[in-house]
Amino acid sequence: xxxxxxxxxxxxxxxxxxxxxxxxxxxxxxxxxxxxxxxxxxxxxxxxxxxxxxxxxxxxxxxxxxxxxxxxxxxxxxxxxxxxxxxxxxxxxxxxxxxxxxxxxxxxxxxxxxxxxxxxxxxxxxxxxxxxxxxxxxxxxxxxxxxxxxxxxxxxxxxxxxxxxxxxxxxxxxxxxxxxxxxxxxxxxxxxxxxxxxxxxxxxxxxxxxxxxxxxxxxxxxxxxxxxxxxxxxxxxxxxxxxxxxxxxxxxxxxxxxxxxxxxxxxxxxxxxxxxxxxxxxxxxxxxxxxxxxxxxxxxxxxxxxxxxxxxxxxxxxxxxxxxxxxxxxxxxxxxxxxxxxxxxxxxxxxxxxx
Amino acid sequence: xxxxxxxxxxxxxxxxxxxxxxxxxxxxxxxxxxxxxxxxxxxxxxxxxxxxxxxxxxxxxxxxxxxxxxxxxxxxxxxxxxxxxxxxxxxxxxxxxxxxxxxxxxxxxxxxxxxxxxxxxxxxxxxxxxxxxxxxxxxxxxxxxxxxxxxxxxxxxxxxxxxxxxxxxxxxxxxxxxxxxxxxxxxxxxxxxxxxxxxxxxxxxxxxxxxxxxxxxxxxxxxxxxxxxxxxxxxxxxxxxxxxxxxxxxxxxxxxxxxxxxxxxxxxxxxxxxxxxxxxxxxxxxxxxxxxxxxxxxxxxxxxxxxxxx
Numbered sequence: 001x002x003x004x005x006x007x008x009x010x011x012x013x014x015x016x017x018x019x020x021x022x023x024x025x026x027x028x029x030x031x032x033x034x035x036x037x038x039x040x041x042x043x044x045x046x047x048x049x050x051x052x053x054x055x056x057x058x059x060x061x062x063x064x065x066x067x068x069x070x071x072x073x074x075x076x077x078x079x080x081x082x083x084x085x086x087x088x089x090x091x092x093x094x095x096x097x098x099x100x101x102x103x104x105x106x107x108x109x110x111x112x113x114x115x116x117x118x119x120x121x122x123x124x125x126x127x128x129x130x131x132x133x134x135x136x137x138x139x140x141x142x143x144x145x146x147x148x149x150x151x152x153x154x155x156x157x158x159x160x161x162x163x164x165x166x167x168x169x170x171x172x173x174x175x176x177x178x179x180x181x182x183x184x185x186x187x188x189x190x191x192x193x194x195x196x197x198x199x200x201x202x203x204x205x206x207x208x209x210x211x212x213x214x215x216x217x218x219x220x221x222x223x224x225x226x227x228x229x230x231x232x233x234x235x236x237x238x239x240x241x242x243x244x245x246x247x248x249x250x251x252x253x254x255x256x257x258x259x260x261x262x263x264x265x266x267x268x269x270x271x272x273x274x275x276x277x278x279x280x281x282x283x284x285x286x287x288x289x290x291x292x293x294x295x296x297x298x299x300x301x302x303x304x305x306x307x308x309x310x311x312x313x314x315x316x317x318x319x320x321x322x323x324x325x326x327x328x329x330x331x332x333x334x335x336x337x338x339x340x341x342x343x344x345x346x347x348x349x350x351x352x353x354x355x
Numbered sequence: 356x357x358x359x360x361x362x363x364x365x366x367x368x369x370x371x372x373x374x375x376x377x378x379x380x381x382x383x384x385x386x387x388x389x390x391x392x393x394x395x396x397x398x399x400x401x402x403x404x405x406x407x408x409x410x411x412x413x414x415x416x417x418x419x420x421x422x423x424x425x426x427x428x429x430x431x432x433x434x435x436x437x438x439x440x441x442x443x444x445x446x447x448x449x450x451x452x453x454x455x456x457x458x459x460x461x462x463x464x465x466x467x468x469x470x471x472x473x474x475x476x477x478x479x480x481x482x483x484x485x486x487x488x489x490x491x492x493x494x495x496x497x498x499x500x501x502x503x504x505x506x507x508x509x510x511x512x513x514x515x516x517x518x519x520x521x522x523x524x525x526x527x528x529x530x531x532x533x534x535x536x537x538x539x540x541x542x543x544x545x546x547x548x549x550x551x552x553x554x555x556x557x558x559x560x561x562x563x564x565x566x567x568x569x570x571x572x573x574x575x576x577x578x579x580x581x582x583x584x585x586x587x588x589x590x591x592x593x594x595x596x597x598x599x600x601x602x603x604x605x606x607x608x609x610x611x612x613x614x615x616x617x618x619x620x621x622x623x624x625x626x627x628x629x630x631x632x633x634x635x636x637x638x639x640x641x642x643x644x645x646x647x648x649x650x651x652x653x654x655x656x657x658x659x660x661x662x663x664x665x
Contacts, residue, residue: 042465042469090449092453139640143643143644143647147643147647149643149647150593152396152449153586153589153590153593153643154640154643156583156586157583157586157587157590157636157639157640157643158636158640160582160583160586160632160633160636161633161636161637161640164629164630164632164633164636165629165633167629168627168629168630168633171627171629172627285453285457286457288453289450289453289454289457292450324465325464325465325468327460327461327464327465327468327578328461328465329461330457330458330460330461330464331458331461331462331465332461333454333457333458333461334454334455334456334457334458334459334461334462335454335458337450337451337453337454337457337458338436338440338451338454338455338458340450341440341446341447341450341451341454342440342444342446344446344447345444345445345446
């Protein structure tokens with residue numbers, strides 16, 4: 001008796017684990033497959049393309065260090081998105097929050113650095129980036145909280161505004177007078193975030209990991225996180241439960257924008273040292289599908305961000321060798337997002353058929 | 356003021372039309388789709404699809420007419436993916452919308468790269484239709500009544516859509532599909548068919564708008580050239596509260612912001628390009644701040660229709 005119960009239990013658990021794996025990895029595999037077909041149409045051997053991608057992004061020593069360094073800001077973006085999405089808020093304005101944070105950080109930190117201890121300069125720089133990122137998120141926050149305006153549209157509009165504003169600031173206001181190239185003053189290498197264990201990996205990676213785990217536990221294990229999830233799940237129920245929905249909405253935007261801004265700060269303090277005119281890595285919209293793929297789970301997000309980091313570092317080198325431009329990564333991400341939604345569709349269908 | 360010469364005014368008003376037409380078409384398309392209950396965030400991708408295919412066909416066949424048809428087709432191609440995933444399969448409209456926008460950005464840039472590498476071939480000027488009589492009015496005449504046929508078509512769509520929404524069975528069915536799809540179903544009409552029609556119609560209009568940008572506006576295709584025009588179309592549809600005429604007003608307003616800055620630059624007033632690019636978005640945010648509370652959306656917007664489900 002007990003034996004059969006146990007086997008069905010184990011079988012069910014296996015099937016559940018298999019289901020989760022299929023739900024997460026299935027779309028990834030399908031996306032690679034379809035992207036490979038597109039490469040074939042472009043008359044590029046998909047195996048050699050992905051060979052270059054993973055050879056550079058994962059297997060070469062300098063490539064791995066670049067991949068891990070890039071993961072720092074990307075993880076912070078993922079953390080920003082997880083807070084917002086779990087609270088039911090579509091913050092799609094991460095690109096501008098990132099850039100605005102980066103620009104103000106790059107403007108202020110090199111001026112402070114010679115006069116204060118390194119740790120204080122870095123701390124102040126990080127704080128500035130987070131504050132300006134949060135400020136940039138506040139306009140959509142108020143519109144959503146008090147006017148009920150859909151934040152998808154407003155954050156996208158603030159994206160276009162913020163990207164242009166960043167380049168205006170770099171070209172006209174925070175210009176480094178010592179160079180002819182339009183860019184901000186450069187933070188000296190010795191004043192930047194320390195690298196890890198004698199490698200070139202920036203300690204921004206640690207900041208990113210801490211942030212995403214903190215966000216994960218805040219959302220799943222604290223009362224504040226529960227309140228946010230209630231607001232996200234059913235806003236009118238949250239009102240009936242006596243939650244201050246407008247205030248919570250603004251808090252979510254501020255945290256999310258702050259983390260996105262901090263991501264820009266970490267990219268500057270750890271890696272670039274300055275902002276050049278028209279610099280816009282546009283990480284945020286690419287991370288959106290990954291956060292969905294991770295089902296808003298912080299641990300899973302770390303894995304997917306790692307994969308994306310490999311892809312984006314690797315694609316830069318593959319672009320030079322195979323002549324497939326970087327745009328190809330965008331196509332892959334688009335396909336991935338569609339595949340994800342399709343897999344969700346079939347799992348919902350299966351569940352309904354089972355019930 | 357010497358600034359307000361006739362040439363300046365003509366350039367300004369003609370610029371409003373040039374910048375406003377893509378916005379108008381995007382807004383009208385989004386409005387149709389939203390009325391039927393599909394929040395179309397993929398509109399930016401449809402616009403790019405139209406801009407690329409329209410430009411490519413106009414370039415390959417040396418016929419702008421075929422180019423505009425190609426633009427319509429390009430928009431509808433991207434829209435057909437939206438129909439498949441969001442209307443038929445009922446997947447999350449926002450996720451698919453973002454996917455289509457990202458995918459179309461990548462795909463059109465990639466296609467352009469494969470086709471032209473780093474060259475940006477320019478199309479010759481598009482022939483205009485001169486409306487006798489009206490075109491002789493000073494300033495307004497040459498700016499508005501000696502234009503490309505698509506401009507007239509876009510403006511003519513406004514009264515046509517008003518008529519369709521108010522007076523026809525089809526218009527009623529479209530609005531029912533967005534407000535109470537179950538009622539439409541009970542009345543014996545297919546919700547999915549009506550929604551598919553609306554999304555494809557949206558793709559056609561938006562694609563035409565994209566083709567207008569590449570064929571008439573710029574004369575070239577540049578990757579990512581729609582630069583948020585599709586998203587502004589969503590804002591127009593939100594603020595218009597279902598009225599096509601209000602979309603026209605909005606398109607003129609935002610077109611004026613774009614045109615004023617460009618015309619000032621032409622007139623020799625020095626404004627950095629980045630500031631010029633900011634203006635329409637500043638205007639959008641200001642309008643949303645002032646009038647945002649009045650934005651109204653259909654009840655079943657964003658919800659997939661599954662027969663028999665409540």
